[in-house]
Amino acid sequence: MEHVIAEYLKEHRTENLNQLKEWLAIPSISALPEHNDDIQRGAQWIADHLEKIGMENVKVYETDGHPVVYGDWLKAEGKPTALIYGHYDVQPVDPVELWHSPPFKAEVRDEKLYARGASDDKGQVFMHLKVLEAILKTRGTLPMNFKFCIEGEEEIGSANLPKFIEENTELLSADVIVISDTGMLDRGKPAICYGLRGLAALQIDVKGANSDLHSGLYGGAVQNALHAITEILASFRDGDGRILVDGFYENVQEMTPAEKEAFAALNMSEETLKQQLEVNELFGEKGYTHVEQTWVRPTLEVNGIWGGFQGEGIKTVLPNEAHAKISCRLVPNQQPDEIVEKLKRHIAGHTPPGVEVSVKLFDKGAPYVTPLEHPAIQAGARAYEKVYGVPTAFTRGGGSIPIVATFDDLLKLPVVLMGFGLSTENFHAPNEHFHLENFDKGMETLAHYWYELEEALQKEELINK
Structure with missing residues (x-):
């Protein structure tokens, strides 16, 4: 089944990339008031595209700041529902003279797509749309129900999204939230982030x-x-x-033995880190590795x-x-x-x-963690492994994404951070880019994931009954 979907995506790759370039051409910079009209255009573009791929009830919701775009497909009766979150706003481009190509004229060089928003987060949001479109075109239906919540203020702190979520809990109700706005461990090394400080x-x-x-x-x-x-x-x-x-x-909350084992399996060298940072010693709370110090302490x-x-x-x-x-x-x-x-x-x-x-x-912002053994996390690991051919790393982020904790607090749902970016892709900096290898493999992974997730959540529901 997933092979047919992958073939469809391969056949429509050029078309998909051209569509993404259109969206990337809109300078939807949320931090600069002179781009408020562009923010509106960016929101409308993604709303129009949601309708184009077959989503329903699509609406651009105005807030006290920038709009939130919603859409859904709820025809899988009796099946679970996934809420896909992302953002269409981007960072400013200064210093523009350091860009090797215009930041809002997407360009492919060495199988990398260069443009502001290519990796953070338009490119990764766009992948979700194309995967659902491919499934609908090849299978005629989706394996589960889907909702989209795509905001325009993530790069300035999501000030108005908590209020929107609180006022629309029924609209956004789901069984799991999936976010693709994070990175892989390294090239060819997929990772699921299941917690943030x-x-x-x-x-x-x-x-x-x-x-x-x-x-x-x-x-x-x-x-x-x-x-x-x-x-x-x-x-x-x-x-x-x-x-x-x-x-x-x-x-x-202390680490579980499974978490400690998962972190150790990453083999992240303290010596390598010292060399990278040019320091003679690391410093942190005694009794914990540098990974544990930065992820779970x-x-x-x-x-x-x-x-x-x-x-x-x-x-x-x-x-x-x-x-x-x-x-x-x-x-x-x-x-x-x-x-x-x-x-x-x-x-x-x-x-x-x-x-x-x-x-x-x-x-x-509150911390959040989805238990490592949660079916939604493990389904993601299996999907990555099918495509990348290596075991999936389980990580917890040392940083903070407050809106993730807000979702967790207001909607009481497990959150899966399933990203395809790389730390070397210059998001928030000049020459932001996205490796097209992960654009392709990422969509194939997501195609596997939705079927893995539907099966896993259905089994979980039967067990709980």
Whole structure:
């Protein structure tokens, strides 16, 4: 069955690429107001294409920001439903002079498609449409039900999508969410990301005297704001990298033996990492490998610190203000609001005399994980292996995609991050590109996946009954 679909995709490859180039030509940059009309055009293009391939109930929903595009196909009675999420907005292209071809005039070189959005995320969203079109054209029906939610604000934080999801939970109800906006481990090495860390970020502002003071006249008698803030920052961790904030590890979900085994199987060398980064040693929480430290353990990092005289030479002052930005990466079952409150208490309890401290909150997002053994995850692994011919790696991302946790929180559904990009493809940078090898193999993988997933979810339902 999947062979017929693969042949159809091969026969229509040139046509499909030309259609993708049309979409990539629309500069749907969400961060720049001068491209608001282009955002509307980008949304309408994908809505029109959803209708063209046979999706129904297609609608461009206006929000307080950029539109959300919805479409569905719900004719597989009694079968499970997949919600496919993606985004049609793209990053700015600056510095444009570093591009080797115009960013919005897609060009194929060395079997790579160059354009802004080629990999992140128009190319990967487009693959989903073409696979469902191929199945409908060759089989006349789909193996399960499908819904699409394609937004235009992912690159600026998805500010309005949570409200849209909350107001449309019935519309978006499904059995699983599938997102192709992540990467493979390496070329020829597919990976399923089944978890992401959350985020809590804040700024610490320390205020001392009413102005900077002469260090000769006041030094030794008045608190120095820089000394005060470094004392606070130093109190966050011990020499082994363990975070000393009271209750910080209270709810941390530990790795399962299966996860530990899966991570070890990746054989990711610490020596290679040190060479790449040109550091003589790695540093992190004792008792965990660097993979475990960055995927399944929480962190607290100082992202910036400033205050006092910054110019050349010396200016002998006691700074009356100092500032620092910190961020915590969180793991299940840590909650951002709870962590922020613990951080505030810790800061208050470690503020030295002679200064006042205030805290300003920034980005936050909950962590998420879909159990490694979930049928939707394992079905994805089997689909990758059929096409790429190697075992699928199971990874957890060290970074954060807050909207994934929002889906998890509001819709209570397993999320499968099933991407086909590579870390070398310059997304968010000049000369973004997408390897057409993964464009082709990725669509073949998705064709296998929908049949694998339907069977796996049907079995799960029978077992649960």
